[in-house]
Amino acid sequence: MGSAGSARERLVQLLKDRGFVSGTEIGLRLGISRGAVWKHVRALREEGFAIFGSPRRGYRLGDVPDTLLPPVVLPFLTGGFGRPYRYHPVTSSTNDRAKELAQSGAPEGTVVVAEQQTGGRGRRGRSWHSPPGGLWFSLLLRPDVPPAETQTLPLLLSVAVVRGIEEHLGLQPGLKWPNDILLGGRKVGGILTEMSAETEQVHHVVAGIGLNVNITSFPPELETTATSLRIQSGGEVSRARLLGVLLAVIEEDYRRWCRAGFAPFHAAYQERCSFLGKEVVVVAAGEVLTGLAAGVDAAGRLLLSVPGGGIKRLSGGEVTVREGDAVAAGSGHR
Numbered sequence: 001m002g003s004a005g006s007a008r009e010r011l012v013q014l015l016k017d018r019g020f021v022s023g024t025e026i027g028l029r030l031g032i033s034r035g036a037v038w039k040h041v042r043a044l045r046e047e048g049f050a051i052f053g054s055p056r057r058g059y060r061l062g063d064v065p066d067t068l069l070p071p072v073v074l075p076f077l078t079g080g081f082g083r084p085y086r087y088h089p090v091t092s093s094t095n096d097r098a099k100e101l102a103q104s105g106a107p108e109g110t111v112v113v114a115e116q117q118t119g120g121r122g123r124r125g126r127s128w129h130s131p132p133g134g135l136w137f138s139l140l141l142r143p144d145v146p147p148a149e150t151q152t153l154p155l156l157l158s159v160a161v162v163r164g165i166e167e168h169l170g171l172q173p174g175l176k177w178p179n180d181i182l183l184g185g186r187k188v189g190g191i192l193t194e195m196s197a198e199t200e201q202v203h204h205v206v207a208g209i210g211l212n213v214n215i216t217s218f219p220p221e222l223e224t225t226a227t228s229l230r231i232q233s234g235g236e237v238s239r240a241r242l243l244g245v246l247l248a249v250i251e252e253d254y255r256r257w258c259r260a261g262f263a264p265f266h267a268a269y270q271e272r273c274s275f276l277g278k279e280v281v282v283v284a285a286g287e288v289l290t291g292l293a294a295g296v297d298a299a300g301r302l303l304l305s306v307p308g309g310g311i312k313r314l315s316g317g318e319v320t321v322r323e324g325d326a327v328a329a330g331s332g333h334r
């Protein structure tokens with residue numbers, strides 16, 4: 001959005017902090033003419049902001065719309081993640097946009113968001129239902145670690161997202177290994193990490209995070225397996241504020257992971273795993289395995305206690321709990 005964008009963000013912030021502010025004062029504080037102030041006000045109104053104007057008192061901000069537009073989100077960013085911030089009303093997949101930016105040299109912390117994705121992608125080649133009202137974003141990371149170390153990154157990100165939701169909304173999501181986020185036994189979010197690396201060096205990782213935030217109904221194929229934060233919390237959630245919280249928690253946890261690996265997060269991850277101690281079926285590399293989910297090790301592998309004794313350590317796969325609940329029915333967005 002360039003300098004117009006930053007003036008607009010500062011204008012929103014100024015109006016948020018105060019009641020009425022005169023056009024003259026806004027112009028002075030932002031270092032722009034009154035005509036330019038008016039242009040920004042008009043553009044913001046077009047984007048959905050309720051800005052009231054009184055000839056004698058100036059401008060006042062009404063309710064801020066639940067959009068992910070830069071002037072709405074940027075005031076909620078407290079760290080470096082989220083800058084640069086790329087916004088799309090509609091795009092095929094934010095992961096694809098983030099990969100393009102990565103290839104053209106965008107820095108770590110770049111975030112791409114979309115109100116809606118037309119080709120949202122999930123793990124294991126599935127599609128990801130991405131209507132308006134969700135939080136669909138991709139974060140560009142450039143970890144300076146050997147490629148093999150990145151296998152715990154999706155797990156780290158999922159604990160960070162869960163912690164962010166806990167702190168911000170007081171909900172208690174669970175995790176389904178490796179990185180499905182569950183509420184009430186149904187899937188509320190997922191993470192798709194895509195890496196570009198050579199044998200020794202990681203070029204970049206695109207971490208695509210999808211959360212069903214204010215979605216109130218799902219298509220028939222997801223009706224019994226998906227849920228949203230709004231359904232679970234009983235109220236509308238500010239996606240902009242939530243994005244700010246999530247990026248702050250992710251940034252802090254990611255920096256620690258870069259220094260210390262997954263070990264400091266291992267206990268927090270396992271505590272939130274909703275299927276440990278249960279009989280599960282795991283589909284991994286075309287093989288169907290059954291056993292007891294005994295834990296997740298410090299390298300992020302699922303420990304499966306198999307019939308006849310012995311533990312298998314699985315690096316990837318799809319877990320299904322052998323019970324008649326929603327998770328057992330499968331939880332992906334297909």
Ligand code: BTN
Pocket residue numbers: 092093094095096117119120121122123124126128130135136137138179180189190191192207208209210211332333
């Ligand atoms: C999963 O299968 O659980 C992972 C879902 C990841 C969805 C997110 S939404 C933002 C980003 N863009 C995509 O196309 N996918 C990820």
